[in-house]
Amino acid sequence: xxxxxxxxxxxxxxxxxxxxxxxxxxxxxxxxxxxxxxxxxxxxxxxxxxxxxxxxxxxxxxxxxxxxxxxxxxxxxxxxxxxxxxxxxxxxxxxxxxxxxxxxxxxxxxxxxxxxxxxxxxxxxxxxxxxxxxxxxxxxxxxxxxxxxxxxxxxxxxxxxxxxxxxxxxxxxxxxxxxxxxxxxxxxxxxxxxxxxxxxxxxxxxxxxxxxxxxxxxxxxxxxxxxxxxxxxxxxxxxxxxxxxxxxxxxxxxxxxxxxxxxxxxxxxxxxxxxxxxxxxxxxxxxxxxxxxxxxxxxxxxxxxxxxxxxxxxxxxxxxxxxxxxxxxxxxxxxxxxxxxxxxxxxxxxxxxxxxxxxxxxxxxxxxxxxxxxxxxxxxxxxxxxxxxxxxxxxxxxxxxxxxxxxxxxxxxxxxxxxxxxxxxxxxxxxxxxxxxxxxxxxxxxxxxxxxxxxxxxx
Amino acid sequence: xxxxxxxxxxxxxxxxxxxxxxxxxxxxxxxxxxxxxxxxxxxxxxxxxxxxxxxxxxxxxxxxxxxxxxxxxxxxxxxxxxxxxxxxxxxxxxxxxxxxxxxxxxxxxxxxxxxxxxxxxxxxxxxxxxxxxxxxxxxxxxxxxxxxxxxxxxxxxxxxxxxxxxxxxxxxxxxxxxxxxxxxxxxxxxxxxxxxxxxxxxxxxxxxxxxxxxxxxxxxxxxxxxxxxxxxxxxxxxx
Numbered sequence: 001x002x003x004x005x006x007x008x009x010x011x012x013x014x015x016x017x018x019x020x021x022x023x024x025x026x027x028x029x030x031x032x033x034x035x036x037x038x039x040x041x042x043x044x045x046x047x048x049x050x051x052x053x054x055x056x057x058x059x060x061x062x063x064x065x066x067x068x069x070x071x072x073x074x075x076x077x078x079x080x081x082x083x084x085x086x087x088x089x090x091x092x093x094x095x096x097x098x099x100x101x102x103x104x105x106x107x108x109x110x111x112x113x114x115x116x117x118x119x120x121x122x123x124x125x126x127x128x129x130x131x132x133x134x135x136x137x138x139x140x141x142x143x144x145x146x147x148x149x150x151x152x153x154x155x156x157x158x159x160x161x162x163x164x165x166x167x168x169x170x171x172x173x174x175x176x177x178x179x180x181x182x183x184x185x186x187x188x189x190x191x192x193x194x195x196x197x198x199x200x201x202x203x204x205x206x207x208x209x210x211x212x213x214x215x216x217x218x219x220x221x222x223x224x225x226x227x228x229x230x231x232x233x234x235x236x237x238x239x240x241x242x243x244x245x246x247x248x249x250x251x252x253x254x255x256x257x258x259x260x261x262x263x264x265x266x267x268x269x270x271x272x273x274x275x276x277x278x279x280x281x282x283x284x285x286x287x288x289x290x291x292x293x294x295x296x297x298x299x300x301x302x303x304x305x306x307x308x309x310x311x312x313x314x315x316x317x318x319x320x321x322x323x324x325x326x327x328x329x330x331x332x333x334x335x336x337x338x339x340x341x342x343x344x345x346x347x348x349x350x351x352x353x354x355x356x357x358x359x360x361x362x363x364x365x366x367x368x369x370x371x372x373x374x375x376x377x378x379x380x381x382x383x384x385x386x387x388x389x390x391x392x393x394x395x396x397x398x399x400x401x402x403x404x405x406x407x408x409x410x411x412x413x414x415x416x417x418x419x420x421x422x423x424x425x426x427x428x429x430x431x432x433x434x435x436x437x438x439x440x441x442x443x444x445x446x447x448x449x450x451x452x453x454x455x456x457x458x459x
Numbered sequence: 460x461x462x463x464x465x466x467x468x469x470x471x472x473x474x475x476x477x478x479x480x481x482x483x484x485x486x487x488x489x490x491x492x493x494x495x496x497x498x499x500x501x502x503x504x505x506x507x508x509x510x511x512x513x514x515x516x517x518x519x520x521x522x523x524x525x526x527x528x529x530x531x532x533x534x535x536x537x538x539x540x541x542x543x544x545x546x547x548x549x550x551x552x553x554x555x556x557x558x559x560x561x562x563x564x565x566x567x568x569x570x571x572x573x574x575x576x577x578x579x580x581x582x583x584x585x586x587x588x589x590x591x592x593x594x595x596x597x598x599x600x601x602x603x604x605x606x607x608x609x610x611x612x613x614x615x616x617x618x619x620x621x622x623x624x625x626x627x628x629x630x631x632x633x634x635x636x637x638x639x640x641x642x643x644x645x646x647x648x649x650x651x652x653x654x655x656x657x658x659x660x661x662x663x664x665x666x667x668x669x670x671x672x673x674x675x676x677x678x679x680x681x682x683x684x685x686x687x688x689x690x691x692x693x694x695x696x697x698x
Contacts, residue, residue, distance in 0.1 A: 006561070013557060020548035083509050084537035085561045086529045 010095030036440035044397035055133040067148040100145040123391025136208040146236035178206035201228040217282035293420035301332040316425035333377040352405035356386040395431040465515035536611030596627040
């Protein structure tokens with residue numbers, strides 16, 4: 001057996017072992033129920049939030065005990081049998097690393113019914129995002145597995161379980177932290193806040209939130225976060241391989257703690273130093289979206305909206321239908337003097353809507369002074385746009401509860417730059433959200449049924 | 460087949476095996492006898508590559524146990540101390556097929572042979588039950604199936620009857636004794652031996668340092684190795 005096929009063979013064996021164990025069945029069923037609840041709760045509010053939770057948070061519930069169990073092989077004797085066969089420590093640990101990714105694959109298979117509902121009701125445009133989230137989940141699994149296995153190398157055999165949990169404790173901080181910590185970090189003095197935000201990019205979760213733009217803060221450029229988290233994973237994997245390959249203890253598959261300690265220390269220093277490099281800047285995510293947004297800047301009020309020729313009482317446009325909309329920019333002046341803006345550039349793009357035009361430029365623009373007290377001078381600009389709604393941001397759970405498609409917009413006027421968060425009403429089929437409990441029940445029965453048929457009984 | 464020169468293993472400064480010199484020829488049976496802590500398991504662990512010696516050298520089948528560990532592992536079959544079955548949800552057949560494939564055997568060829576081994580060790584009736592429910596004796600027999608189905612050139616059995624009751628021990632020793640000798644070498648360690656087993660001619664290593672009175676007290680057996688040579692036994696019967 002060559003190295004690759006042996007590693008894959010061992011990984012599949014570890015996977016089968018995990019799937020056959022009682023704690024695995026319980027954690028899988030618990031996760032399915034939790035995912036079902038999240039779907040029931042969040043899908044009618046924001047599909048993005050459901051995807052974040054399902055792909056980036058729930059896997060931890062499965063991976064944490066699995067890594068501990070896989071690491072504890074050293075305690076229960078499996079390793080002492082295995083290492084009397086032609087197996088190297090590198091293949092053994094690489095297989096464990098791979099097995100945890102395969103476990104994630106099984107979990108993702110259990111997500112399929114929920115994802116199918118999203119695609120069916122929310123629009124096929126979600127397929128791309130689901131694929132990207134699977135990519136983030138893989139990166140996060142690599143991060144969590146590498147951290148657990150790497151840290152467990154620096155502890156003794158008897159502390160294998162404990163060390164895995166220490167690794168996961170840290171992982172949990174970096175997975176759950178980005179959901180809540182930015183509020184606290186951003187309230188700190190600017191320099192501390194800047195460093196704090198960078199430290200949070202240890203976590204693939206933070207990078208994923210940056211990339212999808214669904215976190216508390218929106219990164220203006222998500223690439224540094226992605227590179228930071230990728231670098232963390234690469235460093236952890238590389239150092240882990242180094243430790244497991246080069247610093248074996250007297251027992252051939254164990255790491256010599258004394259030899260490995262400097263490498264583990266180097267790893268920690270590298271990980272601490274890494275956040276110094278990526279530069280991140282954020283804007284705060286809006287509390288809510290609207291069909292028209294207005295912002296006061298440079299003595300003028302700028303309003304931007306998309307208007308559709310919709311008659312009162314008629315349903316909003318549906319997914320896939322081509323509509324003629326108007327992008328409207330309104331400028332209001334409450335000053336007693338005319339104000340001239342040299343150039344106004346508006347940009348918009350949306351993963352929910354396909355536009356034929358995504359940029360408009362006006363200017364120079366003279367906004368008249370207010371004609372009388374209590375009135376404003378105003379100037380309006382309209383641009384015809386063809387739009388095709390691709391998907392909705394949430395599955396409408398009730399009749400008369402339209403879906404919405406988001407349109408983030410940016411307006412630049414001379415030296416002013418303003419971000420707007422608009423949305424367009426889109427109609428879609430009503431989703432009966434209680435249907436998810438049928439899927440939850442079926443999947444739980446599948447997992448428990450499999451477990452019960454494999455239960456060992458005394459011979 | 461097995462050669463050691465100055466083989467030493469120390470745990471925190473205490474020498475469990477000290478300057479061991481050993482030569483075990485091909486096709487022979489060799490025993491390590493001694494009390495608990497005498498160094499039997501440590502020696503078997505070093506010969507089976509799972510424990511690195513502190514000093515000295517050891518070769519198995521001409522391969523160095525440290526620098527050519529993978530080659531050594533490909534020719535040995537080991538039942539070690541504390542090798543519990545770590546896959547309680549597998550059936551015996553799944554368990555054996557896993558190790559057979561790890562050794563590089565094809566699935567199809569191995570299946571019939573593994574079934575035969577299960578039959579020989581009275582496990583055929585339990586072939587489809589998860590091994591987590593097996594008794595200690597059944598587990599030990601399954602381990603023997605695993606080891607023998609490898610066709611190893613060198614067998615290293617570390618206390619193969621430990622934790623078994625007396626009939627269980629007898630069963631295992633009888634099985635080992637009735638195995639055809641062939642060209643493989645066998646080393647086994649034990650703290651006690653069944654007196655009914657016949658002496659073998661090849662060798663015995665008395666574990667423990669004669670120079671150390673405390674260690675000398677640990678060793679309880681002196682004399683011939685109790686052997687596993689069915690051919691000798693048959694010969695003596697015939698004569």
